[in-house]
Amino acid sequence: MEIKVILFDLDGTLLPMDQSEFVKAYFGLLAKKLAPYGYDPQTLIDAIWKGTGAMIKNDGSRNNEDAFWEVFQGIFGKSVTEHLPLFDEYYEKDFDRVQASCGFTPEAAETIRFLQARGMRVALATNPIFPTVATKKRIRWAGLVPEDFELITTYENSRFCKPNPAYYLDIVNTLGVKPEECVMVGNDVTEDMVTETLGMKVFLLTDCLINKDAIDISRYPHGSFRELLAFLKSILSS
Numbered sequence: 001m002e003i004k005v006i007l008f009d010l011d012g013t014l015l016p017m018d019q020s021e022f023v024k025a026y027f028g029l030l031a032k033k034l035a036p037y038g039y040d041p042q043t044l045i046d047a048i049w050k051g052t053g054a055m056i057k058n059d060g061s062r063n064n065e066d067a068f069w070e071v072f073q074g075i076f077g078k079s080v081t082e083h084l085p086l087f088d089e090y091y092e093k094d095f096d097r098v099q100a101s102c103g104f105t106p107e108a109a110e111t112i113r114f115l116q117a118r119g120m121r122v123a124l125a126t127n128p129i130f131p132t133v134a135t136k137k138r139i140r141w142a143g144l145v146p147e148d149f150e151l152i153t154t155y156e157n158s159r160f161c162k163p164n165p166a167y168y169l170d171i172v173n174t175l176g177v178k179p180e181e182c183v184m185v186g187n188d189v190t191e192d193m194v195t196e197t198l199g200m201k202v203f204l205l206t207d208c209l210i211n212k213d214a215i216d217i218s219r220y221p222h223g224s225f226r227e228l229l230a231f232l233k234s235i236l237s238s
Contacts, residue, residue, distance in 0.1 A: 001180045003201070003235055005150075006115055007171065009186035010126035010135070012208035014112075015142040016103030019210065025101035033090045037083055039076070047075045055129050056161045064128050064155035091133040099141045105207070107225035109143040114229065116148070118236060123151040125171055125184065127191065128158035151175060162191035165198055172198075183235065185228065189215050196220070203231050 008014055011022070027048065031041035051068040058067045073080050115122050126135060132154040136146045146152060151174060153167075160167035172179050179198040186192025186202075188210040196202045204222035211217065221231050 001178070003120075003183055004177050004181040005121040005123055005172075005175055005183075006232070007123050007125040007168075007182055007184045007195075007200075008112075008149075009184075009188065009192050009205075010124060010138055010142065012187040012210060013185060013192075013205050014108040014124075014144065015138055016105055016208050017101065018208070021101045022098065025098045026095075029094050029097060030090055033094055034083070034086060037086065043075070047072050050075070052129050055155060056164075058160055060159045060166060063157070063159050064161065065131070068129075068155060088133070091131060091137070095134055095137055099137075102138075102141055103208075104141070104143065105225065106143060107229075111225060111229060111232070112144060112148050115232070120236070121150050121175070122148065123171065123175060124149040125153055125168065125186075125192075127162045128153040128155050128167070129161060130155060132156055162188075163194045165194060168195050168198060168200070183232075189213065189217060189220075193220055201235060203228055 011017055012019065027045050031039070031044055034044060035041060051071040054067045054071045055064040058064055112122060124139070132152070135152060135154050139146055139148075139152070151171065153171065158167065158170065160170060168179070168184070172182060179195070179200045182195075183201040183203065184192055184195040185205060187205045187208050189204065190210075190212060193202050193204060202220055204217055204220045205225070205228060206217070206222050207224055209217075
């Protein structure tokens with residue numbers, strides 16, 4: 001079947017990063033921002049993780065944004081809504097400082113440009129646990145622009161998370177294609193390679209590999225951006 005769409009993960013794929021370093025910087029700056037308003041740093045961090053857990057377990061009955069804030073509000077009370085502008089301000093003004101915890105590779109943009117030149121549709125299948133503003137910032141850190149992608153998943157427009165196959169089915173339905181017409185490129189064996197069960201072709205980018213379950217990755221096409229480009233050329237010419 002003809003390949004029509006290439007799906008890319010963001011964190012650890014197009015945007016190189018050590019996830020633990022990123023989380024440390026992200027939480028540290030947010031805690032510093034909110035501490036003057038009565039948010040205990042550890043309680044805040046615990047609340048974010050619990051809210052994230054609610055998004056990951058989302059059953060599709062609401063969007064991820066609502067799932068997160070329901071949990072967060074349950075911990076801090078309804079008055080948290082008064083502080084929503086502080087969170088917006090953090091992402092607009094402070095979040096860019098987290099970029100220092102990430103890497104950069106020009107091969108990310110080069111790969112997207114190659115696909116665009118071939119007339120391929122490209123979508124960003126990044127785990128939708130962040131708001132749009134934070135996702136667009138990270139896209140730019142990777143040397144790309146939001147307009148490079150036909151679809152970008154965020155916590156506002158998504159109702160499932162990785163590794164739930166329903167997350168990916170929502171994407172292909174939105175794009176009007178079949179899973180067999182897509183390729184998923186990602187660095188997380190559990191979260192990204194699950195798309196193979198839907199009939200998608202996959203490529204595991206190993207530069208920032210995440211393999212929590214120590215799965216044998218030889219079963220997947222894998223490697224660096226160099227191998228990815230060769231893989232894409234081979235499937236698009238077949």
